[in-house]
Amino acid sequence: xxxxxxxxxxxxxxxxxxxxxxxxxxxxxxxxxxxxxxxxxxxxxxxxxxxxxxxxxxxxxxxxxxxxxxxxxxxxxxxxxxxxxxxxxxxxxxxxxxxxxxxxxxxxxxxxxxxxxxxxxxxxxxxxxxxxxxxxxxxxxxxxxxxxxxxxxxxxxxxxxxxxxxxxxxxxxxxxxxxxxxxxxxxxxxxxxxxxxxxxxxxxxxxxxxxxxxxxxxxxxxxxxxxxxxxxxxxxxxxxxxxxxxxxxxxxxxxxxxxxxxxxxxxxxxxxxxxxxxxxxxxxxxxxxxxxxxxxxxxxxxxxxxxxxxxxxxxxxxx
Amino acid sequence: xxxxxxxxxxxxxxxxxxxxxxxxxxxxxxxxxxxxxxxxxxxxxxxxxxxxxxxxxxxxxxxxxxxxxxxxxxxxxxxxxxxxxxxxxxxxxxxxxxxxxxxxxxxxxxxxxxxxxxxxxxxxxxxxxxxxxxxxxxxxxxxxxxxxxxxxxxxxxxxxxxxxxxxxxxxxxxxxxxxxxxxxxxxxxxxxxxxxxxxxxxxxxxxxxxxxxxxxxxxxxxxxxxxxxxxxxxxxxxxxxxxxxxxxxxxxxxxxxxxxxxxxxxxxxxxxxxxxxxxxxxxxxxxxxxxxxxxxxxxxxxxxxxxxxxxxxxxxxxxxxxxxxxxxxxxxxxxxxxxxxxxxxxxxxxxxxxxxxxxxxxxxxxxxxxxxxxxxxxxxxxxxxxxxxxxxxxxxxxxxxxxxxxxxxxxxxxxxxxxxxxxxxxxxxxxxxxxxxxxxxxxxxxxxxxxxxxxxxxxxxxxxxxxxxxxxxxxxxxxxxxxxxxxxxxxxxxxxxxxxxxxxxxxxxxxxxxxxxxxxxxxxxxxxxxxxxxxx
Numbered sequence: 001x002x003x004x005x006x007x008x009x010x011x012x013x014x015x016x017x018x019x020x021x022x023x024x025x026x027x028x029x030x031x032x033x034x035x036x037x038x039x040x041x042x043x044x045x046x047x048x049x050x051x052x053x054x055x056x057x058x059x060x061x062x063x064x065x066x067x068x069x070x071x072x073x074x075x076x077x078x079x080x081x082x083x084x085x086x087x088x089x090x091x092x093x094x095x096x097x098x099x100x101x102x103x104x105x106x107x108x109x110x111x112x113x114x115x116x117x118x119x120x121x122x123x124x125x126x127x128x129x130x131x132x133x134x135x136x137x138x139x140x141x142x143x144x145x146x147x148x149x150x151x152x153x154x155x156x157x158x159x160x161x162x163x164x165x166x167x168x169x170x171x172x173x174x175x176x177x178x179x180x181x182x183x184x185x186x187x188x189x190x191x192x193x194x195x196x197x198x199x200x201x202x203x204x205x206x207x208x209x210x211x212x213x214x215x216x217x218x219x220x221x222x223x224x225x226x227x228x229x230x231x232x233x234x235x236x237x238x239x240x241x242x243x244x245x246x247x248x249x250x251x252x253x254x255x256x257x258x259x260x261x262x263x264x265x266x267x268x269x270x271x272x273x274x275x276x277x278x279x280x281x282x283x284x285x286x287x288x289x290x291x292x293x294x295x296x297x298x299x300x301x302x303x304x305x306x307x308x309x310x311x312x313x314x315x316x317x318x319x
Numbered sequence: 320x321x322x323x324x325x326x327x328x329x330x331x332x333x334x335x336x337x338x339x340x341x342x343x344x345x346x347x348x349x350x351x352x353x354x355x356x357x358x359x360x361x362x363x364x365x366x367x368x369x370x371x372x373x374x375x376x377x378x379x380x381x382x383x384x385x386x387x388x389x390x391x392x393x394x395x396x397x398x399x400x401x402x403x404x405x406x407x408x409x410x411x412x413x414x415x416x417x418x419x420x421x422x423x424x425x426x427x428x429x430x431x432x433x434x435x436x437x438x439x440x441x442x443x444x445x446x447x448x449x450x451x452x453x454x455x456x457x458x459x460x461x462x463x464x465x466x467x468x469x470x471x472x473x474x475x476x477x478x479x480x481x482x483x484x485x486x487x488x489x490x491x492x493x494x495x496x497x498x499x500x501x502x503x504x505x506x507x508x509x510x511x512x513x514x515x516x517x518x519x520x521x522x523x524x525x526x527x528x529x530x531x532x533x534x535x536x537x538x539x540x541x542x543x544x545x546x547x548x549x550x551x552x553x554x555x556x557x558x559x560x561x562x563x564x565x566x567x568x569x570x571x572x573x574x575x576x577x578x579x580x581x582x583x584x585x586x587x588x589x590x591x592x593x594x595x596x597x598x599x600x601x602x603x604x605x606x607x608x609x610x611x612x613x614x615x616x617x618x619x620x621x622x623x624x625x626x627x628x629x630x631x632x633x634x635x636x637x638x639x640x641x642x643x644x645x646x647x648x649x650x651x652x653x654x655x656x657x658x659x660x661x662x663x664x665x666x667x668x669x670x671x672x673x674x675x676x677x678x679x680x681x682x683x684x685x686x687x688x689x690x691x692x693x694x695x696x697x698x699x700x701x702x703x704x705x706x707x708x709x710x711x712x713x714x715x716x717x718x719x720x721x722x723x724x725x726x727x728x729x730x731x732x733x734x735x736x737x738x739x740x741x742x743x744x745x746x747x748x749x750x751x752x753x754x755x756x757x758x759x760x761x762x763x764x765x766x767x768x769x770x771x772x773x774x775x776x777x778x779x780x781x782x783x784x785x786x787x788x789x790x791x792x793x794x795x796x797x798x799x800x801x802x803x804x805x806x807x808x809x810x811x812x813x814x815x816x817x818x819x820x821x822x823x824x825x826x827x828x829x830x831x832x833x834x835x836x837x838x839x840x841x842x843x844x845x846x847x848x849x850x851x852x853x854x855x
Contacts, residue, residue: 002577164579168586172608232791236784243780252608254527254619254766256773257518258382259410261375271368275361282357300368312375 006104007163013097014118018152020090021145027083028142032216080138087141091125098122105163110179111170113309117155119179120305121148123187127230131191137226139216143194174248181241182266186301188234189273192227193298196291199223203288224291228280231294235273242266261312265304272297354421355428363422370418374409377401381408423515430508437501444486445495448799452815455799459830460813465837467802467810473836474800474814477829483798491801500819503789510783514776521772526550526559533626533643533762537565537591540616540767560614564592569623569761573693581652581693588620588763605763615769622764624648625656627676627700628757633665634750640664643760646676647720653690654678659722660702660754661709668706670752671722675701676759680738688738699738700756704730704747795819798829812837 098118102109110119128144131137166175203220217223245266250256257263276294279285285293341349353359378386387407391398405412452458463470467490474492478485483494528545530538538544540562550556567589574582588605594614603611611618626643633639639662646658655677662670679692680699688699708726710717717723730747739745739756746753796818805811814833816826 162578164577164582165574165584168583168607171585171606174608236788236791239784239787243777243784246780247777248608250773251610254610254617254621254768255770256776259371259374259379260382264371264375268368268371271364275364275368278357278361278364282361284358285361308375 002163002165003104003106006100010097010100010104010163013093013100014152014156017090017094017097018149018156020086020093021149021152024083024086024090025142025145025149027079027086028138028145031079031083031138032142032213083141084132084138087125087145088129091122091129094118094122094125101163105165107166108176108179110175110183111166112161113159114155114161116179116183116305117151117159119183120186120190121151121155123184124148124190125187127188127191127233131226131230135226139218140191140194140198142213143198144191147190147194169252172248172252174244174251178241178244178248181237181244185234185238185241186305188230188237189298189301192230192234193295195223195227195230196294196298199227200288200291200295203291224287227291227294231273231276235277238266238270238273242270261308262304265300265308269297269300269304272300351428354425357429360422360425360429363418363425366418367415367422370415371409373406377406377409379407379409381410419515423512426508427512430505430512433501434505434509437498437505440501441498445484445493445797447488448491448493448801449815452799452801452813455815455817457816457818457826458814460811461834461839462805462809462811462841463834463837464808464840465810467804470802470810470812470833470837471800474802474833477832477836478798478800481825481829490803491799493797493799495795495797497793497795497819500790500793500795503786503791503793505786507783507786507790510779510786514779514783517772517775517779519772521551521770521776523551523553525768525770525772526554527766527768529621529764529766531645531762531764532564532566533645534566534568534760537563538765539563540614545767560594560616561596562592562594562613562616564590564611564613564618564765566590566763569763571623571694571761583693586620586623588623590618592618605765616767617769619766619768620763621766624762624764625654625676625678625695625698625759626762627658627674627698627759629660629672630755630757631660631662631665631670631672631752632754633662633670633752634668635666636752637666639666639670639752641757643762644674645762646674650690652693654693655690658720661711661719661722663709663711665706665752668751669709670747671705671707671709671724671727672754673703673705673722677738695759697740698759699740701736701738702745702754703736704745704751704754706730706751798826800833809840810837 098109098115101115101118105111109115124144125148128137128140131140198214198217199220202214202217202223242263245263246256249258249260249263272293276290276297279290279293378390380387390407401407405414409415449455453460465473471487471490471492475485475487478492478494481496483496484498485492485494487493526549528540528542528548530545532538540559542548542550542556542559569586569588571583571587572585574580574584586607589602590605590611591600591602592611592613593600605611605618605620607620610620624645624647626645628643629640630638631640640660644658644660646656648654648656655675658674658676660670660672660674662672677688677690677699678695678697679690680688680697681691683689688701705722705724705727707728710723710726730749730751737745741756741758744753744755796816798817799815801813801815803811803813812833814826814830816829818826
């Protein structure tokens with residue numbers, strides 16, 4: 001029933017995808033650190049000018065900086081492009097990993113925790129690549145890569161399970177609908193979560209430290225708007241995932257809603273995300289407070305995924 | 320409550336100051352405003368989320384009553400206190416109901432007036448152009464040789480073409496579109512109200528019954544034939560449709576090897592059913608994700624197990640019992656099961672047995688018998704016999720899975736209980752009788768339920784999604800075009816745009832089209848954006 005060659009190939013592809021993600025991450029990091037070198041090229045000048053005193057002097061220093069930027073422009077663009085290229089390549093290999101995994105077990109490739117993490121990170125990277133293409137969000141790349149590499153690392157080291165057939169409760173076409181929606185929403189919320197963390201860091205100061213990690217990150221308002229849009233995309237999908245789950249539960253377990261721990265926490269997650277969307281439109285709650293609410297919602301999402309599967313026994317215990 | 324409430328924002332902030340000397344009515348109104356404010360709704364929303372948390376960590380009576388009992392035994396002092404707070408019935412707790420009812424009153428109190436307001440808005444004209452279009456978030460201004468009337472006519476045509484609702488006032492054109500945003504938003508929230516109502520009424524009028532059926536047997540849809548039955552508050556037993564279901568055979572398949580050896584891969588129950596006495600008998604292959612629909616009810620395959628068959632002869636050599644006895648699995652992975660046989664008809668003493676069943680019996684390292692696989696590859700039983708009074712005559716209810724050993728004496732059979740294979744007989748010492756293991760049957764546990772709220776709830780859920788997606792995709796925007804005659808036969812054209820919740824992506828496109836229709840000419844005077852300054 002299980003094709004061992006394809007299963008092996010899938011594992012090799014996973015390894016390849018992780019390595020490529022790491023290289024992409026290094027590429028993004030190099031992109032940032034070349035930026036740092038650019039600033040480092042004018043330190044003496046800047047020191048003197050700052051020493052000479054006054055805000056005007058600092059302005060002068062910045063002007064000098066923009067002049068030298070042109071010289072390094074070519075090299076910087078190359079590193080950025082390299083990172084994106086590797087990122088897309090990693091994404092392709094990751095996709096092939098999922099497809100071969102599904103072919104090896106002859107079923108939808110989301111039936112256990114290892115496969116869920118793989119699918120969720122794939123969804124997150126897909127959302128990022130779409131955003132990169134539409135809104136040029138390459139500044140998000142390094143941070144998302146860190147999250148993806150950590151998640152896939154956890155999946156391969158601790159959550160790995162050989163491909164095999166599904167248990168009878170999962171024998172339904174609803175697995176393709178419900179789990180795909182849940183995975184897509186989770187991937188989307190992951191991207192939103194990374195953006196929100198960046199927003200909170202970025203909102204702390206008016207201008208990022210030159211050469212710092214946040215140098216390329218846009219201003220707080222843009223980040224907030226991007227995170228909001230991303231969550232607006234994810235929220236209806238999450239709602240759909242819950243409803244599709246209810247339809248499936250209705251045919252598998254004899255009721256559409258029974259406050260199973262997984263159901264309870266997906267409801268909590270839904271409510272807190274709804275709270276975020278409302279808070280953002282409420283005076284006195286928008287900005288930092290709303291962002292923290294959305295991070296609480298993301299924490300609920302993660303707890304629902306890991307905590308409920310491992311700590312609490314319920315009908316969703318597929319761990 | 321709303322996802323994006325640009326216009327009713329003022330309302331939630333207004334009731335902050337307390338009214339002085341306004342009497343009872345004033346206080347009621349103040350309270351109502353507090354309740355329906357967004358801030359209160361947010362707090363209630365988070366309280367609902369918080370309230371469900373204990374329901375996921377503590378055992379719940381509605382889901383696993385046996386775990387609640389176990390919890391009481393483990394935490395003798397804590398459990399009664401938790402119980403007083405309804406923490407074992409969170410989703411039926413008064414405090415939980417209080418939170419969600421307040422939330423939904425708050426929701427209704429906010430959404431219904433907004434729906435009315437929106438209904439009025441839907442039928443009204445776009446608002447008049449502000450005096451100074453240059454101060455709007457998006458604005459453009461240029462001069463043209465076209466006459467003001469021509470420009471305005473063009474503007475009307477362009478905006479109508481872009482599906483704006485257009486209105487002309489003196490020297491300006493006002494246009495608005497994107498009413499669907501608020502419509503979708505309101506539909507989403509109203510659908511949630513309907514969803515809650517559907518869930519509540521479904522629970523009130525529906526019923527749920529659980530029954531165990533052994534191969535070769537059946538059950539009728541009457542309250543008495545269920546092992547457990549729960550009807551909703553408004554349910555009447557006479558409304559149960561008269562159908563009957565028989566179980567012909569059950570089969571389960573498991574992974575025979577590999578790391579997940581023993582994991583089930585398929586369950587299938589061959590059943591026949593009859594919808595009332597006059598209908599024909601039909602067959603159905605009942606599987607986990609394929610419930611049987613019969614007469615408005617749904618029959619689900621929930622679980623399965625083994626029912627070993629026994630023949631018990633008493634001390635007089637007569638057959639006192641013959642049949643299959645359902646054993647409950649004690650290990651889900653190997654289906655090692657446990658059960659009891661009660662033989663009240665045995666003479667001279669009543670007989671009782673506690674039995675262990677192993678579908679695939681193998682000895683382990685210590686020589687003890689264990690089950691190695693959930694399928695019945697080598698079924699064996701071990702029996703512990705008792706004689707005396709089973710305690711069935713005093714009328715007190717007894718579980719069929721538990722032997723009341725108070726008035727029973729164990730029949731000793733040496734230190735080791737020898738497991739029986741199919742066909743083997745155990746002779747009880749002292750002429751008490753014998754018991755033969757005849758083989759086994761399988762049984763299934765079925766759930767039958769009827770929930771009249773499920774289809775309306777689904778419809779409300781789908782409408783809610785459509786509503787919120789519409790609301791998120793559509794932007795509400797207003798555009799004004801003003802054309803005024805200036806010196807030298809020129810016309811000053813001003814365009815202003817306002818998008819509620821972000822920049823209008825098509826504002827530039829509108830201006831471009833307008834400039835094509837009424838071509839831009841170099842300015843005769845210094846560039847100005849406000850009409851007031853034009854006069855200087």
